[in-house]
Amino acid sequence: MDKLWYILEDNNQFGPFNEQDLQGMFKKQKISRETTLIKRGFSEPILVRDLIKKPRTIVKPKVVPKETPRVIKESFKRATPPPPPKIEKKAPKAKITKPATSKRSIIKPLGLLASFALMCTFFYFGAKTVITNQSFQLERPKDVRPKTFYKAKNQLKNAFDNKDHQWKFIASKDLKNLYLMSSLPGTQSVRAKFTSIENKILGNQPIEFITNIDLKDNLAEIKELNFSKGSEIIPGAYKVELEVLKNNLSPWQKLLLDDYTVKKTASVDLILKFHSKKTYSKELAKFQKLQKRRDNAFVQDIKMKYETLLSIANRISDNLDKAKKGPLSKPQVEFRKNYFLQDYQMKYGTFFSNFVIENEKKFKDLTNSTDELKTGIIAHYSTLSSIARSLGMISIDAIDNFAKLAQNRDIFDPIQKRYEAIITTCKNKIDKLENIDLKQ
Numbered sequence: 001m002d003k004l005w006y007i008l009e010d011n012n013q014f015g016p017f018n019e020q021d022l023q024g025m026f027k028k029q030k031i032s033r034e035t036t037l038i039k040r041g042f043s044e045p046i047l048v049r050d051l052i053k054k055p056r057t058i059v060k061p062k063v064v065p066k067e068t069p070r071v072i073k074e075s076f077k078r079a080t081p082p083p084p085p086k087i088e089k090k091a092p093k094a095k096i097t098k099p100a101t102s103k104r105s106i107i108k109p110l111g112l113l114a115s116f117a118l119m120c121t122f123f124y125f126g127a128k129t130v131i132t133n134q135s136f137q138l139e140r141p142k143d144v145r146p147k148t149f150y151k152a153k154n155q156l157k158n159a160f161d162n163k164d165h166q167w168k169f170i171a172s173k174d175l176k177n178l179y180l181m182s183s184l185p186g187t188q189s190v191r192a193k194f195t196s197i198e199n200k201i202l203g204n205q206p207i208e209f210i211t212n213i214d215l216k217d218n219l220a221e222i223k224e225l226n227f228s229k230g231s232e233i234i235p236g237a238y239k240v241e242l243e244v245l246k247n248n249l250s251p252w253q254k255l256l257l258d259d260y261t262v263k264k265t266a267s268v269d270l271i272l273k274f275h276s277k278k279t280y281s282k283e284l285a286k287f288q289k290l291q292k293r294r295d296n297a298f299v300q301d302i303k304m305k306y307e308t309l310l311s312i313a314n315r316i317s318d319n320l321d322k323a324k325k326g327p328l329s330k331p332q333v334e335f336r337k338n339y340f341l342q343d344y345q346m347k348y349g350t351f352f353s354n355f356v357i358e359n360e361k362k363f364k365d366l367t368n369s370t371d372e373l374k375t376g377i378i379a380h381y382s383t384l385s386s387i388a389r390s391l392g393m394i395s396i397d398a399i400d401n402f403a404k405l406a407q408n409r410d411i412f413d414p415i416q417k418r419y420e421a422i423i424t425t426c427k428n429k430i431d432k433l434e435n436i437d438l439k440q
Contacts, residue, residue, distance in 0.1 A: 008036040008045055014363070014382045016040065019051070021368075026052055029205060029229065030367060030378075138218050141179060143172035152181055156218065159183040165263045167242055175273050178222045180213050184262060188215045189246040192222070194238045194270075201236025202287045205229075212245075235273030236284065242266045295377060302380040303433045305359070309387050310426035312348060316395055317419040319343065320412045328405060337402035344395055352392040359385040383429070387422055394418045 005022060006015035017025075025031045026048060033049040138156070140149040152168040159166040160183040168181040182188060189212070196207040208229035213220050225233070244264050274280040323336045363381035397415055404411045 004040045005051075006038050006040070007031065008038055009379065010383075012383060012386050013038070014379070022048065023052060025367065027231070138181065141172070141177075141219075141221070143174070143177055144170055144179065145173055156181055156183040160185070165266075167266055167268055169240070169268070169270050171272070171275075175275070178272070179219060180215065180222060181219050182215055183218070184244075184247065185218075186247055186249040188244055188248075189213075190215060191243045191245055193241045193243075194233075195241075196230075196234065197237045197239055197269075199288075200284065201234045201238075202283060203234040203236070204291070205234070207232075207234050207238075209233075233272055236271070236280070238270050238272055240268045240270050242268065298377050299433050299436060302377070302384070303430055305355075305384050306426045306429045306433070309384070309391065310423055310430070312351075313391060313419050313422045313426070316344070316348075316391070316398070317416050317423075320398060320416055320419075323402070324405060324409050324412055328409060333402060333405050336405075337399065340402070341399055344399070348392075348395070352388050355388045356385045359388070380429070380433075387425065390418075390422060394422075 003016035003018045003021070005017045005019065006013040007017070008014075022031070022037070026033075031048055033047065033052075035048045036045045037048060037051060038045040138149075138153050140146065140153075148170050152170050156166060156168055164183065166183045170179050170181065171177065172179075180190065180192070182190075191210065191212050193210050194208065198206070201207065206229050207227075209225045209227040211222050211225050213222055242265065244262060247262050271277060271280050274283070319340055323340060326332070359381045363378060363385070366378045366381070394415055398412060401411050401415065
């Protein structure tokens with residue numbers, strides 16, 4: 001596939017890339033949906049979102065059953081005449097003779113009623129005890145440490161007894177599997193959104209994924225992960241937002257269990273891929289130290305290259321100043337041109353081409369690598385290539401204008417302004433690099 005696309009940033013073009021390169025950079029968050037692109041041979045730029053489109057989901061409309069209009073119902077009711085009233089003949093009142101009652105005949109039914117009520121009470125509380133015990137049953141997964149499991153189980157059992165809705169996450173021994181536990185009785189359907197906390201994971205790339213979990217018997221394993229940022233779980237701290245989609249109770253649970261307050265949403269801070277907070281803190285501090293050292297090495301390399309280009313631009317500009325001073329006869333102009341050309345070829349002839357090739361290769365390698373270096377640092381290598389290329393083109397224009405120097409002493413003024421613009425750019429880049437924040 002031909003590489004026809006360029007990335008526009010700070011009035012600079014980075015590229016070329018093909019569509020597969022752009023898709024790879026988009027997936028790795030090196031570019032966003034709002035990044036500007038331009039295609040070779042076209043003048044109008046476009047955004048990444050116009051090139052990479054998401055499939056549209058079709059939502060079926062709900063079918064609402066038609067109802068009989070109220071007016072028709074009312075008219076139908078009016079059209080039906082009411083039935084004629086029934087006339088019943090009153091029968092003559094008969095004399096009722098009350099049978100003689102004894103105390104024994106009254107006490108016996110009351111005793112039966114009391115026994116039945118007592119039996120129902122025992123049945124109710126016995127059934128409630130059984131249903132309550134069955135409503136909180138947690139079995140330890142084989143790959144989870146007993147200490148970890150029973151600690152979480154006891155906390156959730158206390159919450160269940162106090163009618164409090166709580167969530168717990170536990171991990172397997174090898175940290176590969178993750179389980180969600182709940183104190184809520186019944187079965188639940190839950191959506192969980194995991195978002196990495198900035199500067200709290202062992203990586204620079206943000207991670208975000210969503211999973212749907214169906215809990216039965218207060219526990220379920222988290223299996224399917226749908227990543228919106230990143231492609232895998234990076235060890236570190238995450239914020240988990242939980243949302244209860246469904247909560248179903250059995251008929252006996254609805255009848256016998258007390259009402260539980262269901263928290264439809266909850267937020268939990270979680271550390272993934274670590275057995276303890278102490279181990280996590282040590283590894284995070286070690287990672288941040290290595291990241292800072294590595295990023296600082298890249299910054300020093302880039303800063304040194306900007307200083308090199310700054311020095312070259314100043315030298316060439318000074319040489320042009322010397323060339324236009326003094327008498328400007330044709331032999332003198334020709335001599336100065338040859339001197340300038342020899343000095344340029346000897347010092348910078350092959351430097352610019354090698355410099356451009358080296359930094360473009362480094363930019364491409366870092367962009368396509370899995371190394372999580374800050375995007376702002378990587379972009380400097382492309383900027384260095386652009387500046388070196390501009391210096392070479394300006395110097396060629398200066399050599400071509402030596403022939404006009406005898407007629408116009410100020411012929412180099414526009415060229416020197418272009419050098420000054422490059423000098424200013426290099427100085428600004430160096431100042432930013434000196435003040436860059438390398439804290440992870």
